Structures are given as C-alpha cells and as structure tokens.
Amino acid sequence: MVYRNAILATAVALATCLVLYATVGIPKPPATWRAMDIVSEGGTALIALVWFAIVLTSRPGGRVTRLLAGGLAAIMLGSWADCLDEFWRIDKAAVWDNCLEALVPAGMAVLTAGLYYWRQEQVRLTEHLQKRERLFREHRAFDRLTQLADATYLREQLRREQAQRPDSHCALVLLDIDGFHRINRDHGRAEGDRVLQAVSHMLLLNLRNDDLLCRYAGDRFAVLMPGLDAAAAGAVALHLCRMVARMRHHAGAQQVMLTLRHACADTRDALAGDDSVAAVLAQLARRVDMAPA
Amino acid sequence: MIACRLATDACIPAHLQPAQVLDYARSRDAHDGALLRGTGLAASNGDGLPDASLVSAEQYLRLLANTLRVLDSPDTSFMLGQQLLPGHDGALSHALLQAPSLRDALHTICAGHARLTPLLLPRLQTWDDGAALVWTDSFGAHSLRPALVEMHMTAVVALCRWLGGTRLPWRFTFNRAAPGHVEQHEVHLGGDLRFGCHVDAMLIDARWLDVPWPRGSAPASALALRQAQALLSQPAGLLAALYDYLLERVRVAPTLERTAADFGISPATLKRQLQRHGTHFQAELDQVRTHVALWLFHTRRAGNDAVAQYLGFHDSANFRRSFKRWTGETPTLLRTAMDVARAAVQ
Numbered sequence: 001m002v003y004r005n006a007i008l009a010t011a012v013a014l015a016t017c018l019v020l021y022a023t024v025g026i027p028k029p030p031a032t033w034r035a036m037d038i039v040s041e042g043g044t045a046l047i048a049l050v051w052f053a054i055v056l057t058s059r060p061g062g063r064v065t066r067l068l069a070g071g072l073a074a075i076m077l078g079s080w081a082d083c084l085d086e087f088w089r090i091d092k093a094a095v096w097d098n099c100l101e102a103l104v105p106a107g108m109a110v111l112t113a114g115l116y117y118w119r120q121e122q123v124r125l126t127e128h129l130q131k132r133e134r135l136f137r138e139h140r141a142f143d144r145l146t147q148l149a150d151a152t153y154l155r156e157q158l159r160r161e162q163a164q165r166p167d168s169h170c171a172l173v174l175l176d177i178d179g180f181h182r183i184n185r186d187h188g189r190a191e192g193d194r195v196l197q198a199v200s201h202m203l204l205l206n207l208r209n210d211d212l213l214c215r216y217a218g219d220r221f222a223v224l225m226p227g228l229d230a231a232a233a234g235a236v237a238l239h240l241c242r243m244v245a246r247m248r249h250h251a252g253a254q255q256v257m258l259t260l261r262h263a264c265a266d267t268r269d270a271l272a273g274d275d276s277v278a279a280v281l282a283q284l285a286r287r288v289d290m291a292p293a
Numbered sequence: 294m295i296a297c298r299l300a301t302d303a304c305i306p307a308h309l310q311p312a313q314v315l316d317y318a319r320s321r322d323a324h325d326g327a328l329l330r331g332t333g334l335a336a337s338n339g340d341g342l343p344d345a346s347l348v349s350a351e352q353y354l355r356l357l358a359n360t361l362r363v364l365d366s367p368d369t370s371f372m373l374g375q376q377l378l379p380g381h382d383g384a385l386s387h388a389l390l391q392a393p394s395l396r397d398a399l400h401t402i403c404a405g406h407a408r409l410t411p412l413l414l415p416r417l418q419t420w421d422d423g424a425a426l427v428w429t430d431s432f433g434a435h436s437l438r439p440a441l442v443e444m445h446m447t448a449v450v451a452l453c454r455w456l457g458g459t460r461l462p463w464r465f466t467f468n469r470a471a472p473g474h475v476e477q478h479e480v481h482l483g484g485d486l487r488f489g490c491h492v493d494a495m496l497i498d499a500r501w502l503d504v505p506w507p508r509g510s511a512p513a514s515a516l517a518l519r520q521a522q523a524l525l526s527q528p529a530g531l532l533a534a535l536y537d538y539l540l541e542r543v544r545v546a547p548t549l550e551r552t553a554a555d556f557g558i559s560p561a562t563l564k565r566q567l568q569r570h571g572t573h574f575q576a577e578l579d580q581v582r583t584h585v586a587l588w589l590f591h592t593r594r595a596g597n598d599a600v601a602q603y604l605g606f607h608d609s610a611n612f613r614r615s616f617k618r619w620t621g622e623t624p625t626l627l628r629t630a631m632d633v634a635r636a637a638v639q
Contacts (some may be wrong), residue, residue, distance in 0.1 A: 143366075144321075150367075151474070152473065152474075176480075181375070181451060181454060181455060182455070184375065185455055189317075189372075190320065190373075216475040216476050217367075217368060217371075217474075217477045217481070218477070218481055219480070220476075220479075220480045278475070281476070282475070282479065282484060285476075285484050286485075287483050289460070289483065
C-alpha cells in the first residue's frame with residue numbers, strides 16, 4: 001500500500017483532535033447541542049474523508065495527488081475540529097483551536113492549487129492521447145495491452161465520420177505483422193506482447209495528430225486517416241511499413257525482424273455504396289489476409 | 294458397453310489445459326482468488342496447479358468461465374486457443390507436432406480428443422472435394438459453448454498455420470448469431486465466416502489435406518502415436534460418446550432405452566445424467582440428425598426426399614416439419630442460402 005503513511009497520519013490526527021478536545025475542553029450539556037451544526041460539520045468531515053480516499057486510491061503518486069489529498073485532509077481535519085467544538089467548550093483565548101478551524105480555508109487553497117496543476121496535467125495527457133482517442137473518450141473501448149482503442153471504437157468513429165462529413169475523404173489502413181504467430185511460438189507470449197507494444201509505439205510516432213490508431217484484434221492494427229484518399233493513405237502505409245521494418249527488436253539475445261503487410265481503402269467511396277461499416281471492414285480484412293507477405 | 298466420463302468425473306490432468314488457462318489469466322494480471330472461485334481447486338502460491346492431480350470437466354469449465362469474466366476482453370477465448378495445441382501431453386503432443394500433413398494432424402486431434410480437447414468433440418468428415426471439422430459439446434458447456442468453439446477453432450487454425458507454414462483457406466460456419474467481436478474471428482480464424490448456420494464447423498478444400506508439411510515426419514509421428522496408445526483409449530465425455538453413438542445409428546431411429554442399455558445403465562439414469570449436462574435425449578438426437586441433413590445437403594446436394602429417406606422418415610413432408618422444428622428454418626430455404634454462399638466462394 002503506497003499511501004499507508006498518509007492514511008495512518010490522517011487517522012492519528014483525527015484521534016489526536018478528539019483526545020485534545022476531550023481533555024482540554026469542558027463538556028457542554030447535551031441539552032445545548034445543536035443537531036444541525038453537528039450534522040453539517042460532521043458530514044463535511046465525512047465527505048472530505050471519502051474524497052480523500054478516492055483521490056489516493058485512484059491516482060498515481062506525484063505533486064498533483066499530494067496537493068489534492070493534502071487539501072482534502074486539511075478540510076476534513078478543520079471540519080472535524082468544528083464538529084467537536086459542538087460537544088466541548090474551549091477557552092476563547094486558546095490559539096490552537098482557532099488554528100484547527102482555519103484548516104478549512106487553508107485546505108481549500110491547497111485543493112485549488114492541486115486542481116490547477118491537475119488541469120495542466122490533463123492538457124498534456126490529452127495531447128499525448130490525441131492519436132489514440134480522437135475527440136471522444138470512452139475508457140471501456142481501450143485495449144489493455146497497447147492502450148489503443150479497439151475495433152468497437154473504430155467502428156464508432158467510422159460511423160461518426162460518415163455521419164458528420166459524408167463528402168470528404170477518409171482513409172482506413174489495416175496493418176498485419178508478418179509471422180506474428182511464430183514470434184509467439186518461438187519466444188513466448190510475453191515477447192509477442194512486447195512486439196505489439198513496440199510496433200504500436202512506432203506507428204504512433206509516425207502519424208499525424210488527426211489520425212487514429214487502433215488495435216483491431218490480435219496482431220492487426222487499423223489507422224483511420226480523415227482527409228486522405230486511398231492513394232495518399234497507401235503512401236503513408238508504405239512509410240509505416242518501412243519504419244517498422246527498420247526497427248531493431250530484441251527478444252532476449254536474438255534480434256527479431258518485424259515486417260508489416262497492409263491494405264487500404266477510402267471509406268468514403270466504400271460507404272457511399274450501401275455497404276455497412278462492418279462490411280467495409282470485413283472486405284478490407286480479406287484484402288489484408290491476401291496481401292503478399 | 295460404451296464407456297464415458299461424466300462432467301463430475303476427475304479426468305483432466307490439472308497440469309495440462311487448466312494450468313495453461315490459469316497461466317494465461319495470471320499473465321493478464323488476474324488474481325487467483327477470482328479465477329479459482331467455485332472451482333474447488335487450490336493453486337500453491339505463485340505456482341501452477343499440482344502436477345499429478347486430475348480435475349473434472351465441471352471444474353475446468355468453471356475455471357474458464359471465471360477467466361472469461363475476470364479478464365472481460367473479447368480476445369480471451371482466442372488467446373487461450375492460440376496456446377491450446379499441440380499441448381504438453383508427451384507422446385500425443387509429439388505426434389501432432391510431427392504430423393506430416395493436415396489430414397494426419399486432424400486425424401490425430403480427433404483420435405486424441407479426450408486428452409487434447411476434452412471439452413469439445415471434433416469430428417472429421419471428408420467427401421470428394423472437401424473436408425469439415427465439426428465441433429460438438431462433450432460435457433454440456435451451456436453459455437460457454439460459443440467461447441469454447443472460438444477457442445478450439447483458433448487452436449486448430451493456429452496449429453496448422455504454424456506446422457504447415459502457411460495460412461490455410463478455412464471457411465467457418467457457426468451455430469450462433471453474428472457476435473459484436475467479429476474482428477477477433479477475422480484475425481484469429483480468417484475472413485470467410487458465416488453465422489446462424491446450426492453447426493460449428495470449419496471447412497477446407499480437399500487439396501490441402503495431403504500437402505506435405507515442412508516439419509512433419511510420418512515415421513516419427515506414427516511412432517509417437519503408438520507410444521500414445523494408452524492416452525488414445527481414454528473414454529470421452531458423455532455427450533461426445535453419445536454423439537458418436539447416435540451418428541452411427543442415425544438411420545435406424547435410436548431410442549433412449551436401447552441407448553441406455555448399450556451404455557450399460559438404466560434409462561432413468563441416462564435421463565438423469567443428460568439432465569445434469571443440461572440437455573435431454575431428443576435434443577441430442579435432433580442435433581445429430583440436423584448435422585447429417587446439413588452434411589447431405591452440402592456435400593451431395595441431396596434433395597428433401599433423399600435426406601428424408603436416409604434419415605428414415607416416412608415422407609419428405611414429415612422431414613420438412615421436423616427440420617423446421619430442429620433449426621427454425623425450412624430445408625429449402627437453408628439449401629438456397631448454402632447455394633448462395635457457395636456461389637460467393639467460387
């Protein structure tokens with residue numbers, strides 16, 4: 001557990017607050033307790049605790065996570081102190097009590113700083129993901145191995161493209177790795193996985209920001225290139241094949257040659273007929289099957 | 294008396310297919326707890342399943358169901374298929390590895406199916422210009438059957454591609470509606486796919502059957518097969534044995550009573566056992582008759598009269614009604630669809 005220390009420290013701080021109030025404070029008679037205050041201040045502390053836990057368990061470590069979690073922890077502690085105030089009377093002159101309650105605005109400031117950096121981080125990530133997701137985010141449609149979109153996502157994008165820009169070119173290229181099954185047999189599946197990741201990186205590096213790279217299935221990749229016709233896409237595909245062929249992939253001590261075969265089509269022409277997206281893909285899939293190795 | 298295994302009989306070596314499944318799921322970051330839940334299996338920490346132990350078909354099916362659910366990815370069944378054959382079963386796997394041609398490889402798979410593909414029964418049928426490998430259920434896989442079919446077809450395709458050194462032009466028919474993840478079928482099996490066909494089969498032109506394979510060796514394969522003789526005589530699953538039995542007698546209207554007697558059990562016991570496998574006698578018989586009718590339509594271009602006569606129906610009207618009940622389609626409609634598909638291939 002990466003965040004054991006943070007959680008431990010928070011638990012200790014909460015308990016210390018409770019002990020501090022119980023020992024230093026003078027208990028208020030239950031008749032004077034204000035239910036509304038207790039519920040709202042205690043509730044704020046509780047919700048902040050939940051948010052704190054969500055942030056810690058869902059984000060990788062780093063500055064943004066520390067700021068977000070720190071801010072939420074401060075808000076929680078401040079509200080907790082506020083809530084305990086309802087049960088015990090503290091001398092008005094005590095500075096520590098006021099400091100504790102000032103944790104709420106301080107926490108909010110820290111949280112705001114965290115959100116600011118989070119936004120910057122998000123802009124970077126979006127830039128990085130652009131070629132992988134293209135204007136639409138759906139986390140279920142991603143392949144876990146290569147972090148690329150899958151065939152379902154590709155079909156969705158093709159339908160969008162067809163609906164929004166039926167008159168402009170949009171090229172689709174399918175790329176297969178030659179003899180991928182032999183890599184799996186000879187070097188094991190883990191090596192095959194590494195090859196898929198390496199090839200996907202090489203392809204991503206050679207695409208425009210508007211292109212979408214998908215892992216269609218198995219060792220087959222698909223590239224959607226809006227605005228390009230079949231001839232231009234063919235040239236891009238040849239370039240991609242050449243770039244992958246120049247890679248030096250090492251399986252242990254052995255070097256593995258990687259080559260691709262491809263098939264491409266302009267989906268505008270194909271979809272202009274009555275063919276469905278599925279039929280266009282199936283036809284292109286048959287062509288890449290027959291492409292010379 | 295015909296010997297067979299029930300789904301609850303421990304007969305699958307844990308270190309073979311179940312261990313492969315567990316290994317794959319672990320490589321995809323699945324946890325043992327979720328994978329083994331409800332299987333009654335325990336894996337020692339970080340290791341595979343205990344070597345000498347046997348698991349039942351029920352446990353293996355449960356492990357597969359858990360794996361498919363936990364990994365929740367459309368390629369799981371296909372990836373499991375990629376590694377299924379030739380397997381790690383000593384002489385039997387060795388015989389498969391040395392197979393001199395497609396025909397020998399398919400014969401070896403069919404002969405050793407109780408060890409190599411315990412959950413599904415492959416049956417090789419050949420005619421003048423073609424061959425088909427038909428897959429049927431061995432133990433009652435229920436909702437898992439489509440995934441098992443994907444897995445086993447992928448296993449044969451991948452093995453033949455590897456040993457033969459080239460991608461073979463298989464054609465596929467599936468007893469299911471078109472799935473959402475058809476791209477997996479395209480990549481792992483091939484582009485010639487037909488869904489809604491009442492039979493799970495992979496077809497190929499006869500000319501590929503005897504093309505010599507580069508790494509094959511007929512003497513080595515035959516020797517390995519002789520050494521694997523003990524494995525080949527292992528009894529098959531109840532539904533697999535019943536399919537073979539019914540297919541042999543499909544023309545003489547087999548009955549539950551007679552079948553039970555030949556299996557050496559009482560009709561009530563057979564009924565109960567079939568029920569436990571999620572099926573009943575008539576359903577199994579209808580499946581066999583459907584397959585035979587489709588086979589005759591496809592390979593001999595037989596008409597309704599000929600098939601009705603072959604299957605022992607009084608007249609073709611009777612056969613047509615029954616066929617409609619088995620498949621939901623009339624034989625004429627289905628034959629037309631077949632002709633269209635055949636024309637598309639040629």
